[in-house]
Amino acid sequence: MVDYSNQVMKLGTLLFELLSEALSLNSTYLRDTSCDVGQFAFGHYYPSYLEPNLTLGTIKHVDVNFITVLLQGHIGGLQVLHQNTQIDVTPVPGALFIICDPSPIWLIPNILECQLISNDKFKSGQHRVPANTAGPRVSISSIHPSSRTYGPIMELLSEDNPAKYREFSIPEFTAHY
Numbered sequence: 001m002v003d004y005s006n007q008v009m010k011l012g013t014l015l016f017e018l019l020s021e022a023l024s025l026n027s028t029y030l031r032d033t034s035c036d037v038g039q040f041a042f043g044h045y046y047p048s049y050l051e052p053n054l055t056l057g058t059i060k061h062v063d064v065n066f067i068t069v070l071l072q073g074h075i076g077g078l079q080v081l082h083q084n085t086q087i088d089v090t091p092v093p094g095a096l097f098i099i100c101d102p103s104p105i106w107l108i109p110n111i112l113e114c115q116l117i118s119n120d121k122f123k124s125g126q127h128r129v130p131a132n133t134a135g136p137r138v139s140i141s142s143i144h145p146s147s148r149t150y151g152p153i154m155e156l157l158s159e160d161n162p163a164k165y166r167e168f169s170i171p172e173f174t175a176h177y
């Protein structure tokens with residue numbers, strides 16, 4: 001697990017560089033502005049349900065951290081909302097799924113925090129894991145939290161692109177999320 005977590009940290013560093021560049025910022029911008037301050041890992045266990053229609057599973061949500069790196073077992077179940085349709089994310093053995101991307105054609109849900117600081121350039125998307133009869137299913141979510149305040153990056157704003165969100169602190173944000 002320690003090895004896995006170290007590798008995911010390295011991957012996170014690369015992803016933050018790519019996201020900075022996608023925003024036309026210096027590649028170290030997001031890391032330099034406290035968007036990547038560590039990692040938490042959560043293990044998920046979804047039992048096999050005899051009557052899945054009586055159970056919710058993980059309901060639709062957007063992640064509030066910046067990046068989530070997801071390792072799924074061989075049993076699928078994750079769905080992302082794309083153009084009003086729930087799309088199954090089929091597990092690929094040995095592959096990680098990155099929950100944070102600006103490109104809707106990759107069918108990847110984005111993170112609310114990305115949407116706020118990019119002033120809507122990255123869109124936040126929903127995902128869910130409905131209960132089903134296959135299972136038990138396991139997954140590991142590694143989240144990369146930030147310690148900066150939420151609010152659009154100043155460098156992205158202009159007369160044509162005014163701030164769509166105000167600046168607010170993480171406790172203020174999570175109290176209302």
Ligand SMILES: O=C(O)CCC(=O)C(=O)O
Nearest residue numbers: 044063078127129139141
């Ligand atoms: O178990 C999964 O595939 C998704 C978990 C998830 O959405 C999360 O940790 O935020």
Ligand SMILES: [Fe+2]
Nearest residue numbers: 061062063127
């Ligand atoms: Fe999630």
